[in-house]
Amino acid sequence: MYEIEQRDEQLVNSSASITYEVGFDRAPQHLVSVRMRIEKVDAPELTLVMPSWSPGSYKIRDYAGWQGNVRCYDVTSSGRVPRAFRWRDKAALVVDAKGATVIEVEYLVYAHDRTVRTSHVNRFHAFLMLTSICMYVEGRMNEVHHLLLTHDQQLWPSISTALSPVQAPSTKGVLLGARNYDILADSPIEIGDHRVRMFTAAGARHEVAVATNYDVDIDWLTERIKRIVEVETALFGGAPYDRYVFIIQAYPGAGGGLEHARSSVNAVDPSALLDKTKAIGLLSLLCHEYFHLWNVKRIRPVELGPFDYTRETYTPMLWLAEGLTSYYDNLFAYRCGFTTEKEYLDSISRDDIAKLAQVQGRFAMSTRDSSYLAWLKLYLQSPDGSNRFPSYYLKGGIIVMLLDVYIIDHTDGKYSMDDALRMMWQRYLDDPSRGMTEDECIAIIERATRVQVRERLMSWLDGTEELPYDEIFSAVGYRVGAAPKKAAASTFGESVPAAEAPEAPFIGWSLADIGGRMVVRSVDDGSPAQQAGIGIDDELVAIDGIRILSPAQADHLLGGRIGRAAQITGHCDGRIYTTSIVVQERLFPGLIEIDTVTERQRQMRKRWLQRSL
């Protein structure tokens, strides 16, 4: 039976027949050593498997690829005797266990991939994503699993993880436990000298762990995280855990997050923590990953748990798992008081509507298909991916926003998606072992809100037409319109622009400065760049005979030529070519208040944007 819930008290003084002893003697070389001890062996063969992916991150990563030096032993009272083994496939090891009762398997893992979903270890810290460290024993995943960390406890005094302490730390190490392999795999560990804060909220313990080399204001951050916990638990009527760990990793260029049942890992560039006016992205990320403890870890598509760790798991429902969560992350940041109403509405225009308007792939593939093929689309994006599919985060989030407004409108403000979420939560509590089918999910939305949404919702999720913004948003007194904006002005190092900035031009390419060469990284279908015959990886050499030395210079030059043709000198495959493009004005679609807002529209808007539940 699939079981993801664990309380710390359940593991105290527990025993386990499967234990991983994890060592860090080779940490400077980014190596983790694992000695896996399996007791109560009673079959002639034992099969151990290293996962190929981590739930929540829909990409085959083949963690076994970074595993090496495998050795197997039969452990008897007189000592350890090497045992033969063979590979059944790229990730499964079959050990000869004839006559043995205890088998030990040793191996090294190279852990040097710094993301929230992969392990990274060096002389100063270890972040262990256990799907990439711990093999599972086929047929024995439901047993209690123990993990003994044998690091230098003086050097690395802090351990932050949702795994539960089994015993007090001793000279042997720190012994942690999970009720089964799924919980073990879902519990990453940060070990090092990072700073930690604790707080209690919603009757549960919370830990904020910040791993960074920067001097960040952890108390300020903890206050805000406490607010997130209060606001989100209020929606569901409490915290469904005894303890929750926020792991925050701040290093240059970092980004992304990964959700777990009792923890989350949030990676962020230090600038988000050093300048509090830039913290909103991190706060939204924290709202997002924390909200996942309900939506996706527990309320979940039927395909997402139990997991087959060896292969892709397909679901069309990431519009619910990620789209709905993306809608709610900024909404929660607003409900927490981190943004004003105007800032929230601006973010809908800028980060949702204007962004989707740039994605030509919204006309090429539906949101459900984009979810189904996430493994090859979002997670293995081709350079022209933006023309081939819409992100189920972005378009899925907008669809759920439209659905929310639609429900509020059709119930005169009596119900909203909050009510649907609460009923989905009740459905989880009634049967935690099984996720929801899409049919079941939509039936719950309809039951909770008394609105027939199936046909509308499915047409949005399956469709490739433009979403009916004006029709839906009119209920709250908005329409979607497009307005031009000024381009960034050239300042030549001064804070005052040397000349008034021209309008922003639309060419439909993105340019990157690669060693002083302006390289085209994407070309939008149907854009001036496509029509001019410009391709990905071409180099932009000159515009109207002027050598281009930065993307901003190209924008500035083209911004002065809107509605006119410009001569482009390009470079492709070692040859120079010239072509002509017609420069268009860049428009930024967003929410615009309609001319005469009625009292009802004002009321519905107030209901949609109400902060307290």
Ligand SMILES: [Zn+2]
């Ligand atoms: Zn997410």
